[in-house]
Amino acid sequence: xxxxxxxxxxxxxVYDSSLESEVMEFLSDFxxxxxxxxxxxxxxxxxxxxxxNSHTWPGTNHVVAILADKATEDHLYTLVAHVRKKTPGVxxxxxxxxxxxxx
Numbered sequence: 001x002x003x004x005x006x007x008x009x010x011x012x013x014v015y016d017s018s019l020e021s022e023v024m025e026f027l028s029d030f031x032x033x034x035x036x037x038x039x040x041x042x043x044x045x046x047x048x049x050x051x052x053n054s055h056t057w058p059g060t061n062h063v064v065a066i067l068a069d070k071a072t073e074d075h076l077y078t079l080v081a082h083v084r085k086k087t088p089g090v091x092x093x094x095x096x097x098x099x100x101x102x103x
Contacts, residue, residue, distance in 0.1 A: 008099045011076050013064045014043070015092040016051060019083060020062060023092075026079050027064070032072060038063040047084070048091030061091065067099065 015023055017040070027035065040060040044050040050057040068076065076094055083092045 007070070008102065009068050009070075009073055009096045010099050011066050011068050011073050012095045012097075013066070013076060013080070013092065014041070014045070014061055014095070015063075015083070016048065016090050017060045017062050019087075019090060019092060022083065023062075023064065023079070027066075030072070030075050032066060032075075034067065036065045045091055045093060047093060048089055051091070067102065068096075 013023060027033075039062050040053070041063050042052050043061055044052070051059040051061045053060050066072065066076065073096060080092050080094045083090070
């Protein structure tokens, strides 16, 4: 199967809300201007403590969804690797799904 140059994916970045300024700065630096963001999301993952906005598990996550070509997708995964190395235990995760159609 030949890979098409115009293939688009949807990459979700899920991250600890304490990383907000770093993630937004990264998006700006790479001129990623179009995204959808959800704030104060609760969750548990494998790379950090749960963020359930409770006394036991304080804090929340944020989510950014970005339609991306391959180069942009690679930049987003570079961000995840950089943050994990710089701040171990502070959660950040990327998920990519194919976009079959968009308008």
